[in-house]
Amino acid sequence: MIAKVAGEIREAVDTSRTYNFMEVCGTHTMNIFRFGLREILPPNIRLISGPGCPVCVTPNEFIDKAVALARRKDTIVATFGDMFRVPGSRSSLDKEKANGASIKMVYSSIDALDLAKRNPDKDVIFLGIGFETTAPTVAQSILMAKKEGVKNYSVLCGHKTMPEALKVLTEDPRLNIDGFLLPGHVSAIIGIKPYRFLAARGKRCVIAGFEPLDIMQAILMLIEQKRPDIGIQYTRIISRCGNTLAKNSIKKVFNESPSVWRGIGKIKNSGLLIRREFKEFDADLKFKPKIMRPAENSACICGDVIKGVRTPLECKLFRRACKPEHPVGACMVSSEGTCSAYYKYG
Amino acid sequence: MHRMIDSLFMAELGNEILRQKKDSAILKFGSKKLAFTTDSYVVNPIFFPGGDIGNLSVYGTVNDLSVCGARPLHLSLGIIIEEGLDRKILERIVRSIKNAAKSARVKIVTGDTKVVERGLCDRIFINTSGIGELYYDKLSIDKIEPGDSIIISGSIGEHAISVLSKREALEFGTKVRSDLAPLNGLIQKVLKGPKCGVRFMRDPTRGGLATTLNEIVSGRRFGIALDEKDVPVTSGVRQACEMLGFDPLYLACEGRVALVVSKRDAARVLDIIRKTALGRTAKIIGRVTEDHRGRVSLNTVAGGRRIVDMLSGEQLPRIC
Numbered sequence: 071m072i073a074k075v076a077g078e079i080r081e082a083v084d085t086s087r088t089y090n091f092m093e094v095c096g097t098h099t100m101n102i103f104r105f106g107l108r109e110i111l112p113p114n115i116r117l118i119s120g121p122g123c124p125v126c127v128t129p130n131e132f133i134d135k136a137v138a139l140a141r142r143k144d145t146i147v148a149t150f151g152d153m154f155r156v157p158g159s160r161s162s163l164d165k166e167k168a169n170g171a172s173i174k175m176v177y178s179s180i181d182a183l184d185l186a187k188r189n190p191d192k193d194v195i196f197l198g199i200g201f202e203t204t205a206p207t208v209a210q211s212i213l214m215a216k217k218e219g220v221k222n223y224s225v226l227c228g229h230k231t232m233p234e235a236l237k238v239l240t241e242d243p244r245l246n247i248d249g250f251l252l253p254g255h256v257s258a259i260i261g262i263k264p265y266r267f268l269a270a271r272g273k274r275c276v277i278a279g280f281e282p283l284d285i286m287q288a289i290l291m292l293i294e295q296k297r298p299d300i301g302i303q304y305t306r307i308i309s310r311c312g313n314t315l316a317k318n319s320i321k322k323v324f325n326e327s328p329s330v331w332r333g334i335g336k337i338k339n340s341g342l343l344i345r346r347e348f349k350e351f352d353a354d355l356k357f358k359p360k361i362m363r364p365a366e367n368s369a370c371i372c373g374d375v376i377k378g379v380r381t382p383l384e385c386k387l388f389r390r391a392c393k394p395e396h397p398v399g400a401c402m403v404s405s406e407g408t409c410s411a412y413y414k415y416g
Numbered sequence: 417m418h419r420m421i422d423s424l425f426m427a428e429l430g431n432e433i434l435r436q437k438k439d440s441a442i443l444k445f446g447s448k449k450l451a452f453t454t455d456s457y458v459v460n461p462i463f464f465p466g467g468d469i470g471n472l473s474v475y476g477t478v479n480d481l482s483v484c485g486a487r488p489l490h491l492s493l494g495i496i497i498e499e500g501l502d503r504k505i506l507e508r509i510v511r512s513i514k515n516a517a518k519s520a521r522v523k524i525v526t527g528d529t530k531v532v533e534r535g536l537c538d539r540i541f542i543n544t545s546g547i548g549e550l551y552y553d554k555l556s557i558d559k560i561e562p563g564d565s566i567i568i569s570g571s572i573g574e575h576a577i578s579v580l581s582k583r584e585a586l587e588f589g590t591k592v593r594s595d596l597a598p599l600n601g602l603i604q605k606v607l608k609g610p611k612c613g614v615r616f617m618r619d620p621t622r623g624g625l626a627t628t629l630n631e632i633v634s635g636r637r638f639g640i641a642l643d644e645k646d647v648p649v650t651s652g653v654r655q656a657c658e659m660l661g662f663d664p665l666y667l668a669c670e671g672r673v674a675l676v677v678s679k680r681d682a683a684r685v686l687d688i689i690r691k692t693a694l695g696r697t698a699k700i701i702g703r704v705t706e707d708h709r710g711r712v713s714l715n716t717v718a719g720g721r722r723i724v725d726m727l728s729g730e731q732l733p734r735i736c
């Protein structure tokens with residue numbers, strides 16, 4: 071089937087031009103590499119990896135706060151595995167764990183809430199990273215904690231939302247994006263309305279699933295789009311209006327806020343802040359972690375890599391000072407990071 | 417870990433035997449050769465679907481001897497117990513060790529027990545060392561040639577997923593059971609006669625099949641190409657991997673062996689393995705290549721190709 075779609079793509083492309091398509095979901099980046107899809111696409115289709123990795127776009131300030139919280143007495147920091155080795159300004163969670171801090175890997179915020187219930191004499195702080203796919207479950211964990219009176223659970227909130235970041239990418243003169251492979255699961259939550267501005271700006275868009283066949287079909291749909299539109303390849307789970315229950319969870323627990331994206335800077339309405347009525351679950355307000363001024367490695371070009379302006383191959387540190395076992399930037403650490411994909415899959 | 421071994425242990429303790437970095441050291445005693453190995457077991461949790469730290473500590477060491485062409489004979493057993501460990505748990509583990517030794521046809525001939533204060537070890541840690549008699553002396557990475565076939569004796573990743581399914585705060589419903597098993601019987605059937613065609617073998621434990629194959633090609637003038645469609649992965653492991661973001665190629669097995677076999681003998685060796693109880697799902701999964709020297713590549717199910725690199729960092733701690 072995949073070979074058939076690859077053949078259809080070869081038939082459909084205009085060989086006199088280059089197509090620049092950006093995928094903005096880390097899982098798309100990984101699976102494009104994992105299944106070797108660039109090899110079976112025509113050479114004039116250029117796939118650019120965008121800021122789809124929530125760990126990669128998390129600024130040093132967040133990691134520094136997580137490190138400060140991990141150093142507190144009687145505290146357990148619960149986090150997704152990716153965050154362990156992301157370097158902050160001066161330390162990382164795995165270095166703090168080696169120094170005796172209690173840091174546990176969890177697969178969901180609900181696991182972190184269970185950890186809090188099992189350890190009532192400790193403060194359990196969940197590192198809330200992720201886009202609109204993850205935010206509803208974190209919202210649920212806060213709602214459950216409130217309902218059940220769990221006093222020792224809180225969230226350091228670093229959630230971000232996609233649409234405004236996409237707007238920034240369309241405005242960057244260094245990029246020449248013809249279209250977007252839009253994130254399948256984020257879209258399952260938010261629906262298609264938040265993306266309409268992309269088509270209005272002349273960008274072809276298709277919401278794609280994650281299997282290699284999904285991605286190939288979505289690329290074919292992008293090429294065949296007669297005018298800029300928001301197409302849906304991932305029809306088996308996407309509804310045009312998204313997931314109302316999940317959207318309501320987000321609205322109930324979080325406010326929209328400006329957010330700093332590593333390498334991009336502050337983007338308005340691109341982050342989530344815990345609402346005042348749930349402030350007892352906001353680890354930032356509750357514990358006020360003290361940090362020094364965040365510092366970035368000046369040679370690290372993660373910011374440009376995240377935006378798709380440069381590839382990891384153009385980074386002086388890639389495969390030299392920056393490898394998965396001793397990363398300099400977040401893009402090398404995260405399971406969805408572009409540098410990690412380039413390193414792992416060649 | 418590899419760097420620490422090289423920069424510290426090899427640098428300080430290295431000798432001509434240790435530097436070979438085989439799963440078992442091969443030692444000469446007069447006209448005989450013995451294989452000698454050691455391993456420590458810190459798996460968490462200590463009981464998991466399909467096994468426990470007890471039988472793991474026997475089979476793991478038996479397998480390290482077997483993949484070097486040795487018949488496992490005797491094991492030592494060193495146990496470190498955390499103060500306060502429930503006696504019933506200890507009894508269950510010791511019975512498991514007894515049954516595993518019987519199943520693998522080895523004897524525990526010496527041992528040691530220590531108790532440490534509460535909090536200084538996580539319930540129980542075990543070390544086993546083993547000796548075996550070398551009966552097949554021709555296994556060597558130096559014998560591998562382009563064109564040789566890669567065989568795996570069964571589906572991969574079940575041990576890692578079964579352990580993970582029971583780890584604290586990560587419990588998820590799965591029917592996956594560890595593939596933990598003694599491989600000496602299977603391997604002895606394969607290594608019959610000097611012309612059996614087997615160049616080299618290793619059991620893909622920590623770091624999984626990808627790490628094992630990368631260790632084979634590292635620094636060599638050949639590569640390995642795998643065909644993703646032929647790598648056996650059960651649906652239970654596949655689903656767990658999709659949910660948790662793991663790649664089965666990097667997940668530990670404790671009852672599987674990866675073999676490099678001459679092209680001429682591959683079909684025959686595969687047939688022998690498939691006739692054993694542990695090898696029913698064995699498959700030829702790839703070949704040794706002249707290109708991509710020092711690398712492992714994968715022909716993906718999508719028709720593309722990618723590199724399968726060495727695992728960086730810890731995918732799963734305390735898996736064995």
